[in-house]
Amino acid sequence: MSASEFDLIYRYFASLGAGLAVDLSVGDDCAILSLAPGERLATSVDTMVEGVHFPEELFPEDTGFRAVSVAVSDLAAMGARPIGMTVALTLPEADEFWINAFSQGLAQAVAEYRIPLVGGDTTRGPLTITVQVLGALPADQALLREGARPGDSVFVSGPLGDAAGALAFLNGQWQPAPDAAEYLLQRYNRPRARVELGQQLLGKATSAIDISDGLLADAGHIAAASGVALHIDPAAIPLSTALQSHEDSDTILRWALAGGDDYELCFTLPRDESAPMGCSRIGEVQAGQGVHTGLDSDLPTGFQHFS
Amino acid sequence: MSASEFDLIYRYFASLGAGLAVDLSVGDDCAILSLAPGERLATSVDTMVEGVHFPEELFPEDTGFRAVSVAVSDLAAMGARPIGMTVALTLPEADEFWINAFSQGLAQAVAEYRIPLVGGDTTRGPLTITVQVLGALPADQALLREGARPGDSVFVSGPLGDAAGALAFLNGQWQPAPDAAEYLLQRYNRPRARVELGQQLLGKATSAIDISDGLLADAGHIAAASGVALHIDPAAIPLSTALQSHEDSDTILRWALAGGDDYELCFTLPRDESAPMGCSRIGEVQAGQGVHTGLDSDLPTGFQHFS
Structure with missing residues (x-):
């Protein structure tokens, strides 16, 4: 320069x-x-x-x-x-x-x-x-990936798959209605980091991660670091109306499970802890390892971002 | 990835x-x-x-x-x-x-x-x-660019111009003897940040900067931030034996004054403060502005690094 x-x-x-x-x-x-x-x-x-x-x-x-x-x-x-x-x-x-x-x-x-x-x-x-x-x-608090225990509930902080839907639109693979397209682009272009939620979860959540590479991949990091299995109910994953306007429910599910770039938080709470405002319970922690959805499809576990 | x-x-x-x-x-x-x-x-x-x-x-x-x-x-x-x-x-x-x-x-x-x-x-x-x-x-100490006062002495922590000499060798503009070339390359490839010296100067130096863009440019930042003039004696700038093996003294001086990438420190000390080991007094601070060498040549004040 x-x-x-x-x-x-x-x-x-x-x-x-x-x-x-x-x-x-x-x-x-x-x-x-x-x-x-x-x-x-x-x-x-x-x-x-x-x-x-x-x-x-x-x-x-x-x-x-x-x-x-x-x-x-x-x-x-x-x-x-x-x-x-x-x-x-x-x-x-x-x-x-x-x-x-x-x-x-x-x-x-x-x-x-x-x-x-x-x-x-x-x-x-x-x-x-x-x-x-x-x-x-604080001196004695932090949200780590390790710490999830069998019996804990698994939460996400907002709808998943929107950024993947936006990329499909940008790549010409999907033509949603204009207002849906606008919403999805906003979600991709202007992700909101969940800074206040993160601080609220200090001392409550037993583990946390942000979803940058896709729910399956990032929940997998919690499972590995905590030495537990995360059982996720695909039907419980929150989806935006815009994303649900896609005609193929398998595609929607794939985006929600494996699409990255949403920057919502995935975290675990003890069973008796109530869900923070706007967060959805999507599963529970069990003994074992890995992330389980009950689906037998071959979903990709990684995410390639844009290219 | x-x-x-x-x-x-x-x-x-x-x-x-x-x-x-x-x-x-x-x-x-x-x-x-x-x-x-x-x-x-x-x-x-x-x-x-x-x-x-x-x-x-x-x-x-x-x-x-x-x-x-x-x-x-x-x-x-x-x-x-x-x-x-x-x-x-x-x-x-x-x-x-x-x-x-x-x-x-x-x-x-x-x-x-x-x-x-x-x-x-x-x-x-x-x-x-x-x-x-x-x-x-520390809570109450830092070496800033501002703080140099008229009467302070100006120091550098080691020989200047070596990295510029190394780049001239790499670019095929100069063919020094093998041992000189090896020394110069080492100075360019393996610069040593003056971490211990910096900490020793806390509470003593009135200003400091590292020489990444060349002595004239970086001393100029001290002058501007402190609202003073730095008068530098070109003959007092320490030069390595390897650099002095170049046949043209004007070229050596240009490298020492305007060559960057040496990562020595330039700093100012009150007049009664003695020089730390290995450091050379190269000038003094006076009222005024800018950096002055007594030379009337048109030396470049910026430095383009490699390209």
Whole structure:
């Protein structure tokens, strides 16, 4: 990046760096943040490559918001409170329209999640966005993948499969009605990390994960880390009206079970714990291993994102 | 990345995650780290793109070590103690030889700087490495770019221009003697972040920065942030014997003043403070602005790294 290109980017991003935990933001060799006494730091990193993790047609504003949401979703899955993030941006060229729109999306995510942008790096190359999130956790609490016990109930925080439906629409494999298409695109372009729910679950949930790779794959991580089996009732998985407008119920089910990119939380609660608002009980934990649905189809357990 | 490719990478990297401050390392949605009571968090991010920030011929082992050193150098420039890092790696293909060698270089940097690898993401695309470093700072101390005062002395922590000389050799513009070439390549391929020096300077230095873009450019950041002028004596800049083997003294001086990638520290100390071991006094702070060398040549103030 030349000095003038850096100035351009800095002008757009420099206003996003203020926050309660931020002692020093963009502009020195490091940013400095403070945790409250006794708090611990949670951190995670996510990279998105254009054409791999999102389609080239995605509006830059959505690209910015979505990249932050995907990374913040990992804080949500730990029950952490966002305190700051850095964004490493590799750009093919300093296109002012693109940078402006992208920074608008970043600014919306900064406001949505109250996660100031405290540092970054801008380099030349194929469009790649790496977001590193920092969060605060109480000294003695965190939502881990391990901890699910036989008898616990399995929950998800919202409808699944919408992002997979949106990708089918974007790839020309499905033509939903306009209002359904709009809803599905919104779900894919603007996922909402379940940050408040994650913090509510601290001290209650016995395990949690965010659904980025598909319910079967991510529930499988809980099962493996906890040394238990998760039995999921496919009929109990919440589905949006828009997704249910697809004519083939097998396709809907496949998207709900194996489609990724929804960024809802999957978590387990002791049987006597009531479900948080908006969450659905979809199964229970038993002794054993793996994820079981009672279906005998050969569903893919991984998810390929966009490409 | 397919599951098997992820397994391959995870196998190489998973052993690098243990550290004093690490409560939970790679394997859940986030890593969890603890600061000592009263400490603050310092963080910075650096991206390296192959063909832009390092030549394609760089051995993957050096690429791994160098990427960490460049990022850790920002912790050194703040006086922070490394506590952890994440590495986001975008790879064109899962080449086991490359991954093995790269991870060896990462492991050497983990040991050198005692900075455990607590998280990461691996994606498919043109080779890009983003390293986010986390460090600990005392509650009331940090080395900032602001704070230099008229009368302070200006120091650098070691010889400058070696990396620029190495790039001239790599680009076929200079053919130094074999032992000089070996030294210069080592300086470029294996920069040593001045982590211990940075921590020694806490409470003593009035300002500090690491020299990544060249002395003139980086000293300029101190001058601008502090609202002062830095007067540098070119004859006082330490030069390696290898660099001085070049026949043209103007070229040597240009590399020392404007060549980047050396990752030495430039810092200011009150006049009565003695120089730390191995550091050279190269000038003084005066009222005014900008960086002054007494030379009337048109030296470039920015630095283009590799390409």
